[in-house]
Amino acid sequence: MTVNRQILLAQIPEDRLSADNFRLVETEAPSPGAGEVLLRTRYISLDAANRAWMLGRTYRDALSAGQVMAGGSLSEVVESNDPGFKVGDLVSADTGWQDYAALPARHLEKVGPAEPITHLMSVYGIVGLTAYFGLIECGRPKPGDTVVVSAAAGGVGAFVGQIAKIKGCRTVGVAGGEAKCAALTTRLGYDAAVDYKADLRALRAACPDGIDVYFDNVGGRVLEACLFNMKDHGRIVCCGAASQYDGPHAAYAPRGFPGLLVTKRLTARGFVVMDFSDQYDKALADLKGWVASGQIKVYEDIIDGFEHLPEALVGLLAGENFGKRMVKVV
């Protein structure tokens, strides 16, 4: 038999997530049924949203204790009962944390080619597309705008900052810690960095004329600080609320909503990248051009080894990654 390692979400965490909330089991790899494809997981994506799924229904059903931990992956077709897929094809799929998954072909999206293939999980994957559509469609940046990005070195944020520069904006990244903030300007091209762990009031000095576009990955106190520094007619892109996901005490409702939206005529728009799936081709063409020209640098934080998935997610929630974090399975 072919062994299929699976990592289960053993318990829904009541406080902060820990590696102890997961359990590794070994089962037998499934056989694909009619219309199904057997996938070998190559890389598994780690995202703050993984933690949000444990809290309740979002844009997908809530996770429950005992199930294989959910997560997106870059996988390879190893057996196919569907004429649209052949052995060796790369697909993006919601396989969860396991070596093998048999899924209906209609749930799969063929991806690639790309060199290296990990770019299919970063700049050409969900995070690159999220940065692209969130900034361009929801943020509508104009040349000269001041664009603030939180979780600025994270999977999404790292691309938002670089795309905003391409669009002629002044960019300010918000992240935690001195070293990471230094890297925002030296490696990711941000014009300025604000260390939210040191003093959020630095935001005002970093944005002396106010904020035109705030790309929000974190919610909470950083969102509040940005609300108070928005310019009239500014746009807030609501992409995530990572500061609110991990632990019961994280909940913080920002002041200034809705009052500042009215007086400053702000728009706050939430989005999920799938809403733009009919425009992926155009986005991917743009992203490929920018990578080829060197205008976008791709930072990937790749951890080797399936068994490290739990600690990789816990570390991501603590903000230890720089760029898109993923686990290499094989």
Add this chain to the structure above:
Amino acid sequence: MTVNRQILLAQIPEDRLSADNFRLVETEAPSPGAGEVLLRTRYISLDAANRAWMLGRTYRDALSAGQVMAGGSLSEVVESNDPGFKVGDLVSADTGWQDYAALPARHLEKVGPAEPITHLMSVYGIVGLTAYFGLIECGRPKPGDTVVVSAAAGGVGAFVGQIAKIKGCRTVGVAGGEAKCAALTTRLGYDAAVDYKADLRALRAACPDGIDVYFDNVGGRVLEACLFNMKDHGRIVCCGAASQYDGPHAAYAPRGFPGLLVTKRLTARGFVVMDFSDQYDKALADLKGWVASGQIKVYEDIIDGFEHLPEALVGLLAGENFGKRMVKVV
């Protein structure tokens, strides 16, 4: 000399506004300078925003103690040093609470005619236009949408509900008290009413399929309840936060922001009616047509007597008005 009664904002209230925060004085009516027009105040508008101006800078400078209380009025030209205005013209102006004001002609907007002229302060004034642009431009209602309106019998809300019906929507009004809620359905045509003072959970029963458009005049807990009942891709029109203006203990930051904006892909948009001033003609033509056809009923809450302005504002903040409140000066 011509006496000019003025009501001063004697102190900025630290808690709830009371009539004691104002002081009536008598001065001499001003003489208009070059390019100025002397106005006789006819009707003064009462709005929740009057109270917000005391809290700090909004879309206008904060009010300060000792100044003539600010407020919009419908006024008549009694002397003119500008060729664009003649005696008897009606104008909409920011005269404040006084009998006479001399203002630069360039700050004045000629209005009318209308019968009765009070309609220039309600359906054809700021509140009618606010309802129109907020709902249509920011809310973008489609036939069949469920539209929820807070302060549903207030100056703005009363028109929002009726315009939403004209646009083919199902309308749910939120107001305080049994009598007012009964009047929402019998007088203003709402399909359902929710008494927020009784139990906000009634909102879910009133909107079994969720909310497409929430027109928010109040912020706070009603906004929070609506956030949790929004449909995917719903729109929140941020027009005001009246529940937050009066008193230091009113501040309540709704939960669910920004988390629910992301997972439900909501848009929250703040606006101020002046942003749409280039489209007033079209709006006024629509509103006149709807009033003429009986599709919009105009409720005005007119209090007679300049000296009653303070208590009229205090009462408005307590929610005692039905329809647009104004004070008749002369």
